[in-house]
Amino acid sequence: MNVDSIRDGIVIDHIAAGCGMKLYRLLGLENLNVPVAMITNVASARRGRKDIIKIDADIPVSFDVIGYVDPAATVNIIRGGTLIEKKQIDMPEMLSNVIRCKNPRCITSTEQELDNIFRLTDRAKKEYRCIYCDTKAASL
Amino acid sequence: MRSVIDVPDLSLEELDQLMDTAEDIISHPDSYQDACRRKKLATLFFEPSTRTRLSFEAAMYELGGNVLSVTGANTSSAAKGESVADTAKTVSCYADIIAMRHPKEGAALVAANNATVPVINAGDGGHCHPTQTLADLLTIRREKGHFSGLTVGLCGDLKFGRTVHSLIHALCRYDNMHFVLISPEELKVPSYVKNDALKNKGIPYEQTTSLEEAIGSLDILYMTRVQRERFFNEEDYLRLRDSYILTPEKLRLARPDLCVMHPLPRVNEISVAVDKDPRACYFKQVLNGKYMRMALILMLLREAGTL
Incomplete structure (x- = not known):
């Protein structure tokens, strides 16, 4: 399966398998008019299986929502096709x-x-x- | 602006201070008769209540203050659909302090977040009723002289009984408490209350369905009413209503220094014949509630800089 790499956007990686769609809905991604790839059940060295969400647009996402759904997920910020920042997520208070x-x-x-x-x-x-x-x- | 929504809003030191003030009011009532002169308490009661509203109003009158009163959602702007937030903002323009009872849980917090004067939660649905707990604490201190090492039995509706949950949370802050939870299976203390207040803190407790078996070990017996308004289903209410009735016969099994408490009103869970027993403390509890409300009004108005 091929999913094009993104140039300017966000990759939410290491989402617990099965939680990707919940996160997709809670982040309101279904309402966006930008390319979003939802990849589920990918093999993961760290978690066995994982989900990934790729958003091909420079839009704000709520880290609180990500932390609530799965604090073990990671957020990669991509600019010009390059990973410029990797954020660790925590559960919001x-x-x-x-x-x-x-x-x-x-x-x-x-x-x-x-x-x-x-x-x-x-x-x-x-x-x-x-x-x-x-x-x-x-x-x- | 400091408000009191639940008992944990008050530190142990503040609880001690409130009880000290209440004791001082009991000993020297004349010293307090003008303490709140020209100050106004608004009592906003959107749910039926007699004793709590009267207790707040009597408290303010005995402090020399005045009372503005709203009783029942049907006679207020709430009937027109006004939000709790707007009511709180509006009443803040008229009164120096608000006591509010509302059927919805969390209504008092919404009021406190929007009022510009202190708000006292006088009961928000089945959630919190902190001034009842203040009355309970003063009664225990006056009857027992201390809070350490007491065995406290709570009997009746321990599931929906907000006074029970608040009292457990308040008493578990003191040393060496032991709880005996007496209820039918359907009305046991919710697990989150047990976990938060007791299990996680290693506080010993027992659960039983037998009042007769438990009563002999108790220093305090806190009886509660099975409340119709907390049930969605009338059949369940009728089935559980008469689960536990305290009678003089059952009291014979108790210690001579037992303190019998009840937040009132009672229906039939304490036989009227028990009222003559010196161990019956529930009407003293009513009086103590007024003194603690006086102490709380004074504390909040002083903190707000109104006094």
Whole structure:
């Protein structure tokens, strides 16, 4: 399978196999009018299998979203066909307007204009809770 | 602007200070009768409540202040669809401090994030009710004299009972506490509360379905009501409503210095005959709640520079 290399853009590499599409949706890549390649189940020396997303455009992406979906992923910034920066990703302490609270008793269920904010409450378990009602975020 | 949404918003030192102030108010009420003169408390109660609202209002009146009151979402701008944020901003223009009860969890935090005066959470759905916990803490301190090495039994609805969760979180900050969780299977303490407050801190606890077996080992027995409004299903409510009823017969199995507490209102989970027992402390708890609310209003208004 051939996927053209990109000149100016971003490669999100080492995504856990199966998480690529989730990340694709949460980053809103489906709404972009730029070339995006979604490669799944590639052999990986580090992870066994991995997913890769290549975005052939110089656009901002949310590292918080990437860190939430898979903090072990890496982000490669490409300029003029050359790798100029490799970013290590970490789980964000706060996550704003990425996921919604599922608790029907939460104030965010009736006041739709409120930001949906979650805070990291357990790093080992990758657990986030709504700052308003403390409900645990649904699993990805 | 400092607000109090949940008990962990207050350090142990601040809790001690609040209890010291409450004790001082009890001993010298006249010294506080003008402490909040010309200050206004707005009580915004968008969910039915009698005692908490009256307690806040009595607290402000006893501090010499005034009260602006909204009761029920139907009689306020909330009925017209006003957001909590806009309500908080608007009321901040009229009052020096806000006490708010709202059926939605997190509503008090939204109010606090938007108000320009301190906000006290007077209950946000099934989430937090910090001033009830303040009342509970003062009652335990006044009845037992300390918080160390107590065996605390919590009985009834431990799943939806916000007062229970708050009290566990508050008491587990003290040394050598031991908890006995008494409930039917369906109303056990949620695992995240157990994990956060007890398991992860190595605090000993037991779970049982038998009040009779547990009562003899307790220093404190905290009874709770099974609340209809926390159930989506009426059948489940009716089935679990009468799970535990404290009677004089069961109290005979308890220690002579047991302290029986209840956040009130009760339905039938404590027999009226128990009221005569000197171990019944739930009406003292109501009074202690007023004193702790007075202490909290004073603390927040002083911190805000209003006093």
